Amino acid sequence: MPGSTKAGLRGTWGSVLLALRPDESIDFDLVGVEVDALCEVGLAGIYTCGTAGEFHTLEEDEFDALSELVSERSRRAGSAFQIGASHMSGQICLSRIRRARSLAPAAIQVVLPDWLPLSQREVRVALERMVAAADPVPVVLYNPPHAKTVCGPEQLAALAEALPGFVGVKIAGDDAFYTRLHAAAPELLIFAPGHELAHARRLGASGSFSNVAALSPVGALEWERQMTVGPDGAYALGQRIIAFFERYIAPLKAQGYSNTALDKALAAIGAWAPVGTRVRWPYSWVPDETVAALAPLARAALPELF
Numbered sequence: 001m002p003g004s005t006k007a008g009l010r011g012t013w014g015s016v017l018l019a020l021r022p023d024e025s026i027d028f029d030l031v032g033v034e035v036d037a038l039c040e041v042g043l044a045g046i047y048t049c050g051t052a053g054e055f056h057t058l059e060e061d062e063f064d065a066l067s068e069l070v071s072e073r074s075r076r077a078g079s080a081f082q083i084g085a086s087h088m089s090g091q092i093c094l095s096r097i098r099r100a101r102s103l104a105p106a107a108i109q110v111v112l113p114d115w116l117p118l119s120q121r122e123v124r125v126a127l128e129r130m131v132a133a134a135d136p137v138p139v140v141l142y143n144p145p146h147a148k149t150v151c152g153p154e155q156l157a158a159l160a161e162a163l164p165g166f167v168g169v170k171i172a173g174d175d176a177f178y179t180r181l182h183a184a185a186p187e188l189l190i191f192a193p194g195h196e197l198a199h200a201r202r203l204g205a206s207g208s209f210s211n212v213a214a215l216s217p218v219g220a221l222e223w224e225r226q227m228t229v230g231p232d233g234a235y236a237l238g239q240r241i242i243a244f245f246e247r248y249i250a251p252l253k254a255q256g257y258s259n260t261a262l263d264k265a266l267a268a269i270g271a272w273a274p275v276g277t278r279v280r281w282p283y284s285w286v287p288d289e290t291v292a293a294l295a296p297l298a299r300a301a302l303p304e305l306f
C-alpha cells in the first residue's frame with residue numbers, strides 16, 4: 001500500500017470533508033466524487049475524520065461507511081490514506097481504532113480523551129493503549145493548542161521513545177516549540193498547519209494535514225514540490241499565503257466560525273469538489289456570499305495555487 005512506511009507519511013495530505021444534505025445526512029455520492037478528485041492530484045495521501053472532517057459529529061455507522069469508502073477508492077487509485085479514529089471518549093476511540101486497523105491504512109490518527117485534562121501519566125497510559133490497539137498500523141497524534149491536554153515537546157519526545165508505534169504528531173506552535181520538539185525527537189514526524197508549511201519545514205516539520213489542500217489540492221502539491229526545488233520562492237509564497245489567511249480567514253475565525261467551517265469555506269473558494277459549506281449542528285457555516293466575495297481575492301493574492 002503506498003504510504004505504508006513511515007517515510008511515506010511525509011508531505012501534504014488532503015482532508016476528506018463531509019458533503020452534507022440540508023437534513024445533515026452525509027451525501028456519500030458527493031464524498032466519492034471528492035475522494036476521487038483528491039486521489040487524482042497525487043498528494044502524499046488523503047485522510048478522514050480530522051477536525052475538518054467533523055469526526056466529533058459522526059455516528060459509528062457513518063464512521064464505518066466513510067472509512068470503507070475512502071479505503072476502497074484510495075486503493076483503486078493507488079493512493080495512500082490515513083483514517084482518523086479520534087473521539088472525545090477514549091473508549092469510542094479504541095473501538096474506532098480497531099475497526100480502522102482492519103482496513104490497513106497508512107496510519108491511524110487519534111486525539112487524547114478530551115473532557116477532563118490528563119496528567120502526564122494518564123497521557124502515557126492513553127496513548128499506550130491506542131498504539132497497542134492500532135498495531136501494526138502506526139499512530140499519529142493530533143495535539144493542537146485547543147486540545148484539553150496539550151503535550152510539551154519533551155513529553156512528546158519521551159512518548160515517541162517509549163512507544164515505537166507512535167510515529168507522528170500534528171501541532172501548531174511557535175518557532176521555539178518546533179525547534180525543541182525536532183531536537184528532542186528528530187525521528188518523530190511533525191505535521192504543521194498547511195499554510196505554515198514552508199516556514200515550519202525549516203524548523204523540522206515533515207509535512208501537513210493541509211488547509212491549503214482544502215483551498216487547492218493541486219496548488220498545495222505544487223507548492224510543496226517548490227519547497228525542494230526552489231525553497232526561497234516557496235518560502236516567499238508561504239509568507240503571502242500566511243498573509244492571506246491573516247487578512248481574510250482570521251477575521252472569520254474571530255467572528256466565531258469553527259476550523260471545520262473555515263476549511264469548508266476554503267474548499268468552496270477553491271471550487272475543486274462539490275462539498276458545500278454546510279457543517280453539522282450546532283455549528284455555523286460561512287455564508288455563500290462571503291465565499292463568493294473571497295474567491296476572486298484568493299486567486300488575485302495567490303495565483304500560483306490556481
